[in-house]
Amino acid sequence: MPYEAILPYLPETISRAVAPILKKDANIEEIRLRTGQPVELTGTGQHLLQVIFTEKERLAFVHKLTKHSFYRLEEQMKKGYITIEGGHRIGLAGQAVLKKGLIHSMTNLSFFNIRIAREKKGIARHLLPFLYENGWESTLLIGPPRSGKTTLLRDIARIAASGQGDYGIPASKTSIVDERSEIAGCLNGVPQLDVGQRADVLDGCPKSEGMMMMIRSMSPELLIADEIGRTEDAYAMSEALNAGIAVIATVHAHSYEEAIRRPVIREIKESGLFSRYIDIKPKHEYVVRDLHGRAIKSAPTFS
Amino acid sequence: MKWIGACFIIFASFLIGMQKSKTYMDRVRNIRQFESALLTMESAILFGADSIETTARFISETGEKPASVFFRDFADRLASSETSADHIWTSTLQQNQDLLALKPTDIRLLEQAGHMLGSCTQEAEERRLKHVIKQLEKRREEAVAEEQRFGGMVRAVSVLSGLLTAILLM
Numbered sequence: 001m002p003y004e005a006i007l008p009y010l011p012e013t014i015s016r017a018v019a020p021i022l023k024k025d026a027n028i029e030e031i032r033l034r035t036g037q038p039v040e041l042t043g044t045g046q047h048l049l050q051v052i053f054t055e056k057e058r059l060a061f062v063h064k065l066t067k068h069s070f071y072r073l074e075e076q077m078k079k080g081y082i083t084i085e086g087g088h089r090i091g092l093a094g095q096a097v098l099k100k101g102l103i104h105s106m107t108n109l110s111f112f113n114i115r116i117a118r119e120k121k122g123i124a125r126h127l128l129p130f131l132y133e134n135g136w137e138s139t140l141l142i143g144p145p146r147s148g149k150t151t152l153l154r155d156i157a158r159i160a161a162s163g164q165g166d167y168g169i170p171a172s173k174t175s176i177v178d179e180r181s182e183i184a185g186c187l188n189g190v191p192q193l194d195v196g197q198r199a200d201v202l203d204g205c206p207k208s209e210g211m212m213m214m215i216r217s218m219s220p221e222l223l224i225a226d227e228i229g230r231t232e233d234a235y236a237m238s239e240a241l242n243a244g245i246a247v248i249a250t251v252h253a254h255s256y257e258e259a260i261r262r263p264v265i266r267e268i269k270e271s272g273l274f275s276r277y278i279d280i281k282p283k284h285e286y287v288v289r290d291l292h293g294r295a296i297k298s299a300p301t302f303s
Numbered sequence: 304m305k306w307i308g309a310c311f312i313i314f315a316s317f318l319i320g321m322q323k324s325k326t327y328m329d330r331v332r333n334i335r336q337f338e339s340a341l342l343t344m345e346s347a348i349l350f351g352a353d354s355i356e357t358t359a360r361f362i363s364e365t366g367e368k369p370a371s372v373f374f375r376d377f378a379d380r381l382a383s384s385e386t387s388a389d390h391i392w393t394s395t396l397q398q399n400q401d402l403l404a405l406k407p408t409d410i411r412l413l414e415q416a417g418h419m420l421g422s423c424t425q426e427a428e429e430r431r432l433k434h435v436i437k438q439l440e441k442r443r444e445e446a447v448a449e450e451q452r453f454g455g456m457v458r459a460v461s462v463l464s465g466l467l468t469a470i471l472l473m
Binding site: 068 | 354
């Protein structure tokens, strides 16, 4: 069960209350703990449990989470989350400590959002004819938050790095730049989620620098990155694409039209770096577009 | 018979003297052990790679007794307890106090090393440990001076007092 790594971190009363619900409802995506408030589970619906997350439990939870060593997670905490075994991410909120106007650290952690990492193997299969034609097509996946961009990207990475015989896709050297530990869910540098046999993961590194590093050091055939959007990202991607490396990345937007309104994405589109754009619609519906943004066809729905 | 008794008294006083002077030596050794353990902890924190529990276990495996016993106990409690490392450090120190030849002031200084341990930033952890290591260095110099000054004297006084007692009893 994907959630099992989370349970030992939870206070016993909460763990006991949450475990049967997680077992029954596979759509639960988040466990939200707020000090002094009832525990909340969110997914397709919302479950407000009768169990209160107490101050004592908060302290014990923080000690377990940090393994009594706050300093080890300082860098991760600055980003607002930490990753635990199984690739699950725990979002944190409390009191930010600023130094010269920048977030230096976080203290009095009181709010936690445990995002359950679930792999959906095979989710990208139906898109393979559009993504692979004698080689990987450089593709931009476009979708709003929680539309499943990263899950789709992870499955593409897994297929690329392990190969898919029935589609005639060989295993390729795949480099993943996982700035927020969301794709591979690395813990101590080891992917906790299946990203394929020939995947190399650079965890926690800013995308643009990470992409350049991977190009230089790992000679990838395919480069995977999540949530691009900065000018530096566009530069790194053009470096990769001009070096003959295919890039598959995601971008945060509700539609293709909205995405290309962003200057960086418009520039990328105009330079013709990507040959495919995939609009991710609700309920796993996809609209595949070509180099010019014309819809090729709507790909079958994955369920 | 009288001579045997006299020899016994002198030997017993010699042993008492040795034991007393050993306390001075042990204090120096204990301070040195904690100094080196805290240096190890400081570098572990600096590189941020290992948790306090892992570091404490490493110290317990590589260090000398009695500090190694303290660190093993500390690591075991960290693994099983949900309270703060700060609290576990202090209670472990108090529980292992009898094993150590340290003065109450030394113990208080070591308690400072555990204050907020594991719950503050790398910078703060480092600063605190550095401060305690510096203080321990001073304590060690004092302890060495004390040992040199009193160690030999205690041994000599013990033997002489044994001799005096034996003469008086004869």
